[in-house]
Amino acid sequence: METLQIGNVSLTWLSGGVTNLDGGAMFGVVPKGLWSKKYPCNEKNQIELPTDPILIQMDGKNLLVESGLGKGKLSEKQLRNFGVARESELESSLEKVGLSVEEIDYVLMTHLHFDHAGGLTKLEEGQYVSTFPNAKIIASQVEWDEMRNPNIRSKNTYWKENWEAIESQVVPFEEKWNLGAITMIHTGGHSDGHSILVIEDGGELSIHMADLMATHAHQNVLWVMAYDDYPMDSILAKEKWLPYGLGKNAWFTFYHDAFYRAVKWGSDGKQIVESIKRER
Helix, strand or coil, rough: CEEEECEEEEEEECCEEEEEEHHHHCCCCCCHHHHHCCCCCCCEEEEEEECCCCCEEEECCEEEEECCCCCCCCCCHHHHHCCCCCECHHHHHHHHHCCCHHHEEEEECCCCHHHHHHHEEEEEEEEEECCCCCEEEEHHHHHHHHHCCHHHHHCHHHHHHHHHHHHHHEEEEECEEEECCCEEECCCCCCCCCEEEEEEEECCCEEEHHHHHHHHHHCCCCCCCCCCCCHHHHHHHHHHHEEEEEECEEEECCCCCHHHEEEEEEECCEEEEEEECCCC
């Protein structure tokens, strides 16, 4: 398991599943001749996209960033369409670091699309129950509202199977949510309620841009997904937070990147100067 230390805050990547989605959709209007040089695709034009939650430990608390793809919840058609190469192994990942799902205090949801929220619930005796029964689940109010009342476009990714069983645990926030060194900030863009995560401790900084910068290859502010509901908001958020992070020598962390868990770019943003690679 790969780890990163930000001051007194420790981050550990868990195994939450692997999807393979269309590279064209993941890079929007960017020509394949450009994006495929930075992030390779298979013969079906799909790119590998893990769904790996980050365990954050600080001040005696255990937090998860995202919940993984889930296990045993997708139909054969969904498994095929989403190119699922592996479903979640989250519980066994937690066991490897000496934790159980009951010991998770918070689950921080940057947004609630199925590939992030699938692990919030699990099937037991034919019923969906909370995977993390003692956790507070944090998401922006905008995101939580749309999760329960999706529109004609978003109903394809906001599923009642992922929220009905955890409704009483959700703690929504407006613009920001803070716990010690961690701040969640509502940005919009990828979804209307999308948020990012900033950790600052001991003079060190990490920024989790979530699906505004799903992989290291999405660093260019104009390289946004066709999946983004509000692409100009994605661009504006990247224009704000990328320079901020570069100016402070920040780590940028990833949920979906098949090659890197985290990277630091030089101050000009042109070269990766330090990285934590994902074991493959």
